[in-house]
Amino acid sequence: MGKHKKWIQLSIFAFVLLIAAYTVAGSVFGDEERPPEVGDPVAPFQLASLDGEKLGPASYAGRPTVINFWGTFCPPCVEETPALQRMYEKYEEQGVVIIGVNLGEKPVVRVEQFAKQFGVTYPILLDPDLAVRDRYGVRSYPTTFFVDASGVVREVKVGGMTEGYIEAAIQRLLQQS
Template sequence: MGKHRRSIQLSIFAFVLLVVGYTVATSAFGGEERPPEVGDRLAPFALASLEGGTIGTDEFKGKPIVINFWGTFCPPCVEETPALQRMHEKYAEQGVVILGVNLGEKPVVRVEQFVDRFGVTYPILLDPELDVRDRYGVRSYPTTFFVDSAGVVREVKVGGMTEGYMDSVIGQLVQLQ
């Protein structure tokens, strides 16, 4: 019985070692992707643009980026859209890029009407399958990521923003350039 006990112990030890090795390997080499947090590098993405074609965050390397996840159905999104447009107009010459990511709304004509209503001229990207929303961990609308010119997330704001708040955070991103 002693010989069987030893082989059972070795089998259990080998199994535990495999489980631990698998756990360490998947967390170190690409297990589940977690949403970006303050201090993380921006997780790049590319989406179809409302204007046609595809726009990706990699196109704006070296520039501060504001990524606003929104929907036409969201009252705080409606309230902050004019202020986001004013921030676009104020900071575009300083290299700040504002990207609006619409969250899966169909028909797209509703998004087009919203953009026309508010005179939005910054790029509007479409996330019809909500893949980017899920990768970024967005659960409440609006959610906005403020990214510095080095590609590091500096602030994540869940919920509506005032124009003063936007101006302050974007101003800080400009100073970091």
């Protein structure tokens, strides 16, 4: 029994070692994309807007951009929408873009009614299969990415924002541009 016990232990050890090597190799050599973080280039995507136009960060290259992932079902999202609209109106002439990425809500008419109710004029893009949400690593709503004019993520805010916070973040983007 002693000889078999030793071989079983060695087999288990070799199996664990193989799994560890596979995990390390996968993280070092794998091409799986990770969500953009502060200092990273903004991750590219294109989604249909409420108007049916295909848009994404590249559509606004060279402009400071705020990418806000939100849903009509999310109380903090509802609360910050009027502030985002006011900041869009205030800073649009300075080149600032706000993109609202709706998180897979159906029917789309709900999103259209929401935008109309709050007078949203910034682009709202639809992420029906949540691929962009997943690509950006969004797990809590709202989540907002502040991107400078050179296309680099300068700040990521998880959770609701006050108007003062949004304005300060936009001003920082303008200073970096």
